[in-house]
Amino acid sequence: MYAKLILRNARRSVKDYLVYVITLTLCVAMFYAFLSITSSFYKPDIGVEFDLAIVNGGMKLAITAITLLLLFLIQYVNQYMLRRRMKEFALQTMMGMEQRTTACMFFAETLVMGLFALAAGIAAGAVLSQFITAMLLSSYGKEYVFSWTLFPDTVLLTVGFFVLCFALAGFFNVRTIRRTKIIDMLRADRENEENFRKSRWMPGIVLLYLLMLCVMVYTGVTKAYYYYDVRYAFVVKLMFLGNILAPALSILLMAVWWLKRKHRDFIRLCQILFPALFPVAFFAAMVPGCQSAYYLPLGDGTRNSYMMFLTGVMAFLICDVIYLANSVITGWKEKSAEHRYHEESLFFYGQIQSKLKTGTKTMMLISLTLAVSVSLFVMVPALVGWSMGFLKQRAVYDVQVFSSYSQVYEKEKLPSENYEEITEYLAECELRIVEDCLFSLYLPREEEFHNRYKYDFPVLAISLTDYNQLCRMRGEEEIALAENEFALQWQSIATGEVEEEFVREHQRVMTDAGELVLAEDGSYRALLGETLYNSYTDVIYIFPDRICGNLLAVNRNRYILTASPVAYDAAIKLEELFQKWYMTDREEKSARYYIRTRSEQMSSTTGSIFVMKASMTYAAVVLLVSCFTILSLQQLSQADQFGYRFGVLKKLGVDEERIDRLVVKQLVFWFGLPVLAAVVVSAIAMIYFFTSISAQIDAYIGAAALAEQVAAILSILVTLTVCYFAATWVLFRRSIRSSF
Amino acid sequence: MKEVLRLEHIQKYYGNKGNITKAIDDISFQVGKSEFIGIMGASGSGKTTLLNCISTIDTVSAGHIYLDGTDVTEIKEKKLAGFRRKNLGFIFQDFNLLDTLTLGENIAMALTINHVPAGEVEGHVQEMAEKLNIADVLSKFPYQVSGGQKQRCACARAMVTHPQLILADEPTGALDSHSASMLLETLRGMNESMGATILMVTHDAFTASYAKRILVLKDGRIFTELRRGQDGRKQFFGRILDVMAMLGGDLSDVR
Numbered sequence: 001m002y003a004k005l006i007l008r009n010a011r012r013s014v015k016d017y018l019v020y021v022i023t024l025t026l027c028v029a030m031f032y033a034f035l036s037i038t039s040s041f042y043k044p045d046i047g048v049e050f051d052l053a054i055v056n057g058g059m060k061l062a063i064t065a066i067t068l069l070l071l072f073l074i075q076y077v078n079q080y081m082l083r084r085r086m087k088e089f090a091l092q093t094m095m096g097m098e099q100r101t102t103a104c105m106f107f108a109e110t111l112v113m114g115l116f117a118l119a120a121g122i123a124a125g126a127v128l129s130q131f132i133t134a135m136l137l138s139s140y141g142k143e144y145v146f147s148w149t150l151f152p153d154t155v156l157l158t159v160g161f162f163v164l165c166f167a168l169a170g171f172f173n174v175r176t177i178r179r180t181k182i183i184d185m186l187r188a189d190r191e192n193e194e195n196f197r198k199s200r201w202m203p204g205i206v207l208l209y210l211l212m213l214c215v216m217v218y219t220g221v222t223k224a225y226y227y228y229d230v231r232y233a234f235v236v237k238l239m240f241l242g243n244i245l246a247p248a249l250s251i252l253l254m255a256v257w258w259l260k261r262k263h264r265d266f267i268r269l270c271q272i273l274f275p276a277l278f279p280v281a282f283f284a285a286m287v288p289g290c291q292s293a294y295y296l297p298l299g300d301g302t303r304n305s306y307m308m309f310l311t312g313v314m315a316f317l318i319c320d321v322i323y324l325a326n327s328v329i330t331g332w333k334e335k336s337a338e339h340r341y342h343e344e345s346l347f348f349y350g351q352i353q354s355k356l357k358t359g360t361k362t363m364m365l366i367s368l369t370l371a372v373s374v375s376l377f378v379m380v381p382a383l384v385g386w387s388m389g390f391l392k393q394r395a396v397y398d399v400q401v402f403s404s405y406s407q408v409y410e411k412e413k414l415p416s417e418n419y420e421e422i423t424e425y426l427a428e429c430e431l432r433i434v435e436d437c438l439f440s441l442y443l444p445r446e447e448e449f450h451n452r453y454k455y456d457f458p459v460l461a462i463s464l465t466d467y468n469q470l471c472r473m474r475g476e477e478e479i480a481l482a483e484n485e486f487a488l489q490w491q492s493i494a495t496g497e498v499e500e501e502f503v504r505e506h507q508r509v510m511t512d513a514g515e516l517v518l519a520e521d522g523s524y525r526a527l528l529g530e531t532l533y534n535s536y537t538d539v540i541y542i543f544p545d546r547i548c549g550n551l552l553a554v555n556r557n558r559y560i561l562t563a564s565p566v567a568y569d570a571a572i573k574l575e576e577l578f579q580k581w582y583m584t585d586r587e588e589k590s591a592r593y594y595i596r597t598r599s600e601q602m603s604s605t606t607g608s609i610f611v612m613k614a615s616m617t618y619a620a621v622v623l624l625v626s627c628f629t630i631l632s633l634q635q636l637s638q639a640d641q642f643g644y645r646f647g648v649l650k651k652l653g654v655d656e657e658r659i660d661r662l663v664v665k666q667l668v669f670w671f672g673l674p675v676l677a678a679v680v681v682s683a684i685a686m687i688y689f690f691t692s693i694s695a696q697i698d699a700y701i702g703a704a705a706l707a708e709q710v711a712a713i714l715s716i717l718v719t720l721t722v723c724y725f726a727a728t729w730v731l732f733r734r735s736i737r738s739s740f
Numbered sequence: 741m742k743e744v745l746r747l748e749h750i751q752k753y754y755g756n757k758g759n760i761t762k763a764i765d766d767i768s769f770q771v772g773k774s775e776f777i778g779i780m781g782a783s784g785s786g787k788t789t790l791l792n793c794i795s796t797i798d799t800v801s802a803g804h805i806y807l808d809g810t811d812v813t814e815i816k817e818k819k820l821a822g823f824r825r826k827n828l829g830f831i832f833q834d835f836n837l838l839d840t841l842t843l844g845e846n847i848a849m850a851l852t853i854n855h856v857p858a859g860e861v862e863g864h865v866q867e868m869a870e871k872l873n874i875a876d877v878l879s880k881f882p883y884q885v886s887g888g889q890k891q892r893c894a895c896a897r898a899m900v901t902h903p904q905l906i907l908a909d910e911p912t913g914a915l916d917s918h919s920a921s922m923l924l925e926t927l928r929g930m931n932e933s934m935g936a937t938i939l940m941v942t943h944d945a946f947t948a949s950y951a952k953r954i955l956v957l958k959d960g961r962i963f964t965e966l967r968r969g970q971d972g973r974k975q976f977f978g979r980i981l982d983v984m985a986m987l988g989g990d991l992s993d994v995r
């Protein structure tokens with residue numbers, strides 16, 4: 001008999017459940033789609049030179065992390081359903097049904113719907129995963145081809161995960177229902193009185209903001225000694241000064257507000273803080289810009305903390321705008337009778353004001369989340385393009401062979417190999433060698449040979465001729481040195497701070513073959529790969545050939561460029577063979593030999609770039625869908641209340657066209673405010689992000705290509721927003737019509 | 741006396757062929773200007789249906805309703821809302837105030853949707869609120885005031901546009917006896933000093949006794965008509981009770 005009741009309930013409340021089912025289906029579909037590419041059955045044709053193993057490991061982690069967000073959404077939808085049905089539960093309970101039975105019936109209902117959503121979601125997920133396959137294939141530079149993605153292991157994982165979710169959510173629901181008193185159940189949809197309670201959310205946020213401002217002032221003061229450095233330009237001084245004064249001003253304003261007890265109106269404080277927030281943001285934003293423009297020795301830590309401050313200020317901006325929206329509207333309304341008493345505008349103001357009073361917290365959260373989501377979406381192409389471009393500059397030679405002397409304790413055992421086997425192997429593979437550089441790296445002073453502590457490793461030296469050949473192979477400019485001069489070559493990850501300090505301390509270098517002086521402007525950053533440097537160092541000396549002839553050679557490297565790329569299989573085979581040829585006993589104290597091939601490097605990095613791309617996209621999609629779903633649900637869940645209000649309007653003689661227009665206006669506002677706040681903030685963030693990496697964009701991606709990708713992404717986002725809006729509007733209008 | 745409302749042989753059926761309910765079965769009457777007329781009857785006698793037909797919320801099955809000379813049964817669907825807005829004022833049992841607006845704004849709403857110039861709105865609201873004794877709660881929200889104040893606000897909202905006819909469906913239904921008599925005094929004031937024409941529906945003899953003329957409905961027909969004439973309210977109340985006893989009505993909800 002209960003089964004019948006459950007089915008009937010489910011059928012009757014199919015409209016309520018529609019939202020529930022759609023949201024769950026979306027969750028399942030996204031989960032399934034992203035998980036399916038980690039399946040052991042997933043074998044897309046990405047070409048023989050690549051391997052998917054890296055992608056799988058990384059994606060599994062990323063998915064688990066982001067799925068926690070999905071849990072939040074599922075919980076929200078569940079609560080929504082629960083609230084909608086409370087009144088019905090109260091009636092059932094009053095008619096004598098045990099609360100436990102009611103609860104279990106609700107659980108059964110949601111489970112039936114959940115399982116339905118699960119099935120639908122997996123089907124949708126299999127379709128959705130085609131997009132991800134397309135993304136994957138394009139990452140590896142392949143054309144899209146259809147591949148079947150309904151895998152038993154993914155299905156099992158998805159079903160397992162979601163059934164667990166349903167069970168947990170169901171458990172909590174059952175507990176809630178059993179513990180709720182009938183009277184509270186009856187009142188569940190009447191939140192009016194509670195509606196107008198003041199939110200204690202904003203004071204907390206202001207307090208956090210104050211805390212951050214204090215930290216900013218402190219950080220500013222600790223860096224203030226740079227202010228007295230006469231070498232820096234005016235802009236830099238302004239920046240240092242501004243970063244102390246701007247936050248201090250905000251703190252001062254707060255203090256003044258606090259002292260003027262009479263007018264201690266919290267809204268007033270938020271209004272005061274609003275304009276004061278822009279200089280704070282401006283000066284914080286100047287830090288990374290100035291750092292790269294004037295080579296300030298600030299370090300990554302400082303830059304990152306200023307980025308954090310900037311993010312914090314932006315978040316506060318969103319909260320402040322939404323919090324103030326209400327008082328702005330009140331002000332606008334009070335300002336003139338024209339606005340207030342123009343047709344139905346009183347009703348409209350009433351609607352949004354009551355909404356703003358109750359929904360400030362949700363609105364802030366949604367805005368913040370949307371801003372993060374939009375930023376993620378827009379950042380993806382830039383970051384991917386950047387790392388792809390960077391990869392191309394890192395995997396600089398087709399084959400790099402190098403050795404390490406860190407296990408060698410007798411000078412006789414230092415390497416003097418020519419790596420002839422590789423020449424033979426490449427010939428066997430019919431790969432022509434275009435350029436080939438076999439060279440040694442030298443110890444400036446032999447006595448440093450035994451320095452083996454981590455921070456004690458000596459900087460090695462390369463001869464000028466070898467250095468110039470490497471430069472030629474990379475298409476970099478060659479350099480010249482005078483008789484007793486030397487130069488420096490830096491690895492790209494070395495910071496300017498480190499470089500400056502090193503240059504200051506190493507104007508002269510003592511070698512076994514005499515003393516050398518640092519050439520003027522003798523610090524280079526050619527992209528010569530990562531295998532040139534000694535352990536724990538980011539720099540090598542470039543010495544004249546004459547000097548090197550008299551030094552102890554400790555490492556022996558060979559870099560090769562081939563006419564055509566080495567196939568992935570051939571590259572892996574070469575690496576295996578190389579290990580066999582140059583295998584050394586672990587115990588044996590002799591040189592270690594290593595090999596890197598461009599194919600292998602490209603393959604592994606492309607994998608991690610894809611993981612980054614996919615997980616950022618996944619996170620962005622999940623956040624976006626959550627935001628919009630919650631926005632819609634909030635509107636729809638109040639449709640009863642709204643139905644009553646619009647009903648009153650209708651009884652007063654407002655025709656339906658006008659009511660429809662009011663509905664649209666209200667929805668536009670409710671969607672528009674958080675979306676607008678998020679768009680403004682993320683636009684600021686993105687403009688800032690793009691200008692700060694404009695050098696990288698020009699170098700690795702190209703501004704036009706990037707703009708095209710960003711435009712495509714933005715148009716998708718706009719479409720999504722419009723879809724959500726339209727769906728909410730249709731459902732909303734229908735539920736209002738039905739309540740007339 | 742100028743005629744405001746005239747009903748001619750109104751009929752209203754619910755349901756389809758096999759199973760017809762005659763909610764109203766041939767009702768005719770007239771209401772003159774500045775009259776305060778009550779419609780009484782037991783539950784299910786067709787009072788609300790009648791009111792809905794007059795207020796154009798529902799359509800009649802047969803017959804004609806003239807409001808100030810216009811046949812409302814002939815008005816096109818699209819024009820109905822405008823007609824209602826201009827000519828009718830409503831007072832509902834459950835107030836029907838907007839919970840998002842203050843009492844003052846609720847009253848102002850009625851004016852703004854009638855396109856009253858913005859500059860005049862506040863004056864009208866204030867004037868009407870003073871007459872109905874709610875001027876000091878105008879800036880409060882509905883949930884902050886008593887039921888009686890809410891209903892007086894609803895009266896003000898109905899009155900402020902000076903409609904031809906004010907329709908009240910069980911206006912005291914949700915009020916305690918003290919608030920109810922205060923509200924009824926208000927309605928009488930509106931009728932006597934402001935000249936409002938009021939048609940009030942109720943099942944309660946006490947409430948009905950405030951009207952000057954009462955139509956008693958039974959099973960969708962006019963059972964009888966009572967006129968207060970020169971009687972005091974108390975005597976009129978006694979006469980109503982007599983009629984109700986004749987009707988076999990239940991006296992339990994008579995105060």
Ligand SMILES: Nc1ncnc2c1ncn2[C@@H]1O[C@H](COP(=O)(O)OP(=O)(O)O)[C@@H](O)[C@H]1O
Nearest residue numbers: 754755761763782783784785786787788789790
């Ligand atoms: N929408 C409807 N559908 C069918 N019958 C209705 C409907 N509304 C009212 N009725 C019937 O019409 C009759 C009069 O109802 P109503 O006017 O509400 O009475 P009152 O307001 O006097 O209590 C009742 O018998 C009721 O059952």
Ligand SMILES: [Mg+2]
Nearest residue numbers: 784787788789
């Ligand atoms: Mg009724």
